[in-house]
Amino acid sequence: MKDIENQEDLYLLVDEFYKKLLADPSISYIFTDVVKIKILEHLPILVTFWSQAILGTGGYTKNLTEIHLDIDKKEHLTPELFNIWLGHFNTTVDELFAGQKAEQIKTQALSIATIMQIKIINNKKG
């Protein structure tokens, strides 16, 4: 199996990942009801984000935590939802890729998810 090498690889990854998210009713409603994402517009943004994070290309300028705090205001993003998200993400990576970048993207996803959850908790206290 090959490692993640370029933006085409990342597109394949996020495309397959979102197929899993949208096919799982325990989380899909966030993407279809709470926020109505337009998948064809959404996937290239995810590619830009991950390309910056693991291929070092740059180009993503928005505040990702802020975006998820806004979603949490509409519908609480629980630890369970984060676990489901991470489970589908890791499964997709492992189904498609193996290597240093594949490990790196899973580690990054976990640390970002952890930071988001800390900010969500702190936000509720304030």
Ligand code: HEM
């Ligand atoms: C419970 C877990 C999560 C849920 C339910 C969730 C849901 C969503 C939704 C509904 C959007 C669209 C927001 C909008 O367009 O207004 C979004 C955007 C996004 N999410 Fe998440 N998310 C989760 C966790 C994560 C994590 C852990 C990461 C990264 C490691 C991530 C990365 C992104 C990116 C890159 C975008 C695009 C933001 C943009 O438009 O600039 N998400 N997410």
